[in-house]
Amino acid sequence: MAIKVVERKPLSLAERTYLPQIIGGLGITMKNMLKPAVTLEYPDERPDIPEGYRGVPTLVKDPKGREKCVSCQLCEFVCPPKAIRITPGGIEESSDEAHVEKAPEEFEINMLRCIYCGYCQEVCPEEAIWLQNIFSLNGLSREELVFKKKKLYELGGTLPDDHFKWDKKKKAEEAGNAH
Amino acid sequence: MDLIQFIWLVTKAVLMISVVMGCSAYAVLMERKVAAAIQWRPGPNRTQIPIFGGLPVIGPILTRLGIFQPAADGLKFLFKEDPLPKHVNQFYYVLAPLVAFIPAMTTMTVMPFGSYVNEAGEVAPLVLANLDIGILFILAVSSLGVYGIVLGGWASNSKFPFLGGIRASAQMISYELAMGMSLLPVFMWFGGSLNLFDIVQGQADLLLGWTIFYQPLSALIFLVALFAETNRLPFDMPESETDLVAGFNTEYGAFKFGLFFVGEYAHIIIGSGVFTLLFLGGWTLPGITLPGGAFWAVVSVLIFFVKVLALVFFFMWIRWTLPRFRYDQVMKLGWQRLLPLAIANLVFYAIVIALIEQF
Numbered sequence: 001m002a003i004k005v006v007e008r009k010p011l012s013l014a015e016r017t018y019l020p021q022i023i024g025g026l027g028i029t030m031k032n033m034l035k036p037a038v039t040l041e042y043p044d045e046r047p048d049i050p051e052g053y054r055g056v057p058t059l060v061k062d063p064k065g066r067e068k069c070v071s072c073q074l075c076e077f078v079c080p081p082k083a084i085r086i087t088p089g090g091i092e093e094s095s096d097e098a099h100v101e102k103a104p105e106e107f108e109i110n111m112l113r114c115i116y117c118g119y120c121q122e123v124c125p126e127e128a129i130w131l132q133n134i135f136s137l138n139g140l141s142r143e144e145l146v147f148k149k150k151k152l153y154e155l156g157g158t159l160p161d162d163h164f165k166w167d168k169k170k171k172a173e174e175a176g177n178a179h
Numbered sequence: 180m181d182l183i184q185f186i187w188l189v190t191k192a193v194l195m196i197s198v199v200m201g202c203s204a205y206a207v208l209m210e211r212k213v214a215a216a217i218q219w220r221p222g223p224n225r226t227q228i229p230i231f232g233g234l235p236v237i238g239p240i241l242t243r244l245g246i247f248q249p250a251a252d253g254l255k256f257l258f259k260e261d262p263l264p265k266h267v268n269q270f271y272y273v274l275a276p277l278v279a280f281i282p283a284m285t286t287m288t289v290m291p292f293g294s295y296v297n298e299a300g301e302v303a304p305l306v307l308a309n310l311d312i313g314i315l316f317i318l319a320v321s322s323l324g325v326y327g328i329v330l331g332g333w334a335s336n337s338k339f340p341f342l343g344g345i346r347a348s349a350q351m352i353s354y355e356l357a358m359g360m361s362l363l364p365v366f367m368w369f370g371g372s373l374n375l376f377d378i379v380q381g382q383a384d385l386l387l388g389w390t391i392f393y394q395p396l397s398a399l400i401f402l403v404a405l406f407a408e409t410n411r412l413p414f415d416m417p418e419s420e421t422d423l424v425a426g427f428n429t430e431y432g433a434f435k436f437g438l439f440f441v442g443e444y445a446h447i448i449i450g451s452g453v454f455t456l457l458f459l460g461g462w463t464l465p466g467i468t469l470p471g472g473a474f475w476a477v478v479s480v481l482i483f484f485v486k487v488l489a490l491v492f493f494f495m496w497i498r499w500t501l502p503r504f505r506y507d508q509v510m511k512l513g514w515q516r517l518l519p520l521a522i523a524n525l526v527f528y529a530i531v532i533a534l535i536e537q538f
Binding site for chain 2: 028030036
């Protein structure tokens with residue numbers, strides 16, 4: 001590669017007095033002073049959370065209000081810091097969703113252990129656990145930060161469902177071609 | 180002196196002190212706001228006082244402007260634990276902040292800040308003590324402030340404050356000379372009077388109004404020396420956080436630090452006042468003569484105040500524009516550039532004034 005020699009000119013008298021530079025600098029700071037503040041005043045203003053953000057893991061319901069988790073415990077097994085603990089339970093025979101067979105009796109996520117890796121969301125066959133946009137948590141005790149099923153559903157809310165997998169299964173079963 | 184006169188004098192003094200102290204406190208707020216604006220931040224905007232902060236429209240506006248912040252800052256300094264380190268020289272350690280603070284407060288007694296027309300029909304200054312050696316008094320007393328810094332640096336018995344104190348003394352000596360020299364042409368120009376009031380009135384009679392138009396070099400040298408004397412960036416050698424932790428006030432906390440801090444800002448305000456009086460025409464405006472009466476006396480005070488405020492803003496503007504000089508650069512600038520320049524300036528104006536008086 002060719003060497004390019006940068007010419008170093010001696011400073012002119014004006015430059016050596018340093019004054020034109022100071023005036024130029026003052027101009028720059030004044031220009032910046034007139035710009036609006038870029039500060040996000042946090043507790044009052046919240047940042048826009050980008051799509052796909054991995055915040056606090058939550059449990060969701062489908063648009064018909066059915067809890068999606070079937071307590072297969074895959075998330076519990078995959079969870080690297082062992083933050084999830086599921087107590088599986090059954091579904092009442094009389095219920096419309098009796099054919100789903102299982103639902104969690106209790107679902108606990110210890111937020112002090114969770115590392116927000118998103119493996120639970122990735123592994124879930126029912127798309128029941130989602131890391132959503134909550135990024136700030138606090139509590140006054142360790143117990144308070146072990147989120148129970150009720151709290152997780154409150155945080156999760158309802159997400160749209162493209163499949164309604166269990167409705168299809170039920171229909172197929174009624175038509176006689178269950179697998 | 181009869182009692183009424185005495186009470187009137189004390190009232191005036193207390194009023195002056197509270198104004199200067201208030202200005203120092205709000206100069207800190209202004210500094211923070213200017214810094215924030217230059218760095219695209221909003222600055223302090225949360226502090227509230229229960230009753231005033233809750234007023235319907237004004238309350239939130241005042242809060243956003245940070246008007247209550249100085250009260251919070253002051254109270255914080257007051258109520259913090261006041262530690263006295265084991266290794267310091269206790270007497271001088273406690274004395275130092277006072278020595279830094281008192282000269283700054285003393286100089287304001289001779290500073291005129293407005294004018295009125297008295298019963299005899301003469302224009303008279305609004306001032307606590309109209310000394311004939313006004314500027315000499317200010318220069319003499321304000322340079323005592325450096326003893327506070329040196330004393331604090333030494334009494335702290337710790338490396339960084341010590342270096343800060345040494346630097347402060349060297350810097351003060353270097354720039355005091357250039358400062359004094361740069362002022363001499365101004366006094367020669369106005370017939371040798373050292374009275375600040377005479378100089379302001381002298382400027383009002385000039386064609387262009389302000390001395391700075393006639394003696395720009397004197398003004399420049401004085402301004403640079405003023406920055407050095409008040410320990411402001413780019414000359415804040417005694418404090419320079421990057422190399423000396425916090426310089427002379429490393430070992431200080433709570434109210435003692437607060438005194439240093441307020442003293443520094445009081446110095447800036449007094450310095451700006453002196454510059455305004457000598458070079459920016461004080462409370463006069465070019466080509467305008469204020470009529471008599473109490474109202475116009477207040478206007479003259481306001482004119483002076485606005486000029487001082489603009490200059491204080493300039494101090495802060497410079498602070499957030501220029502990086503700190505290296506110590507050897509400060510010394511070189513002081514001794515090898517400013518001092519010869521000030522002497523040349525003095526000789527030049529001596530010749531010019533002699534020529535003007537000849538013809």
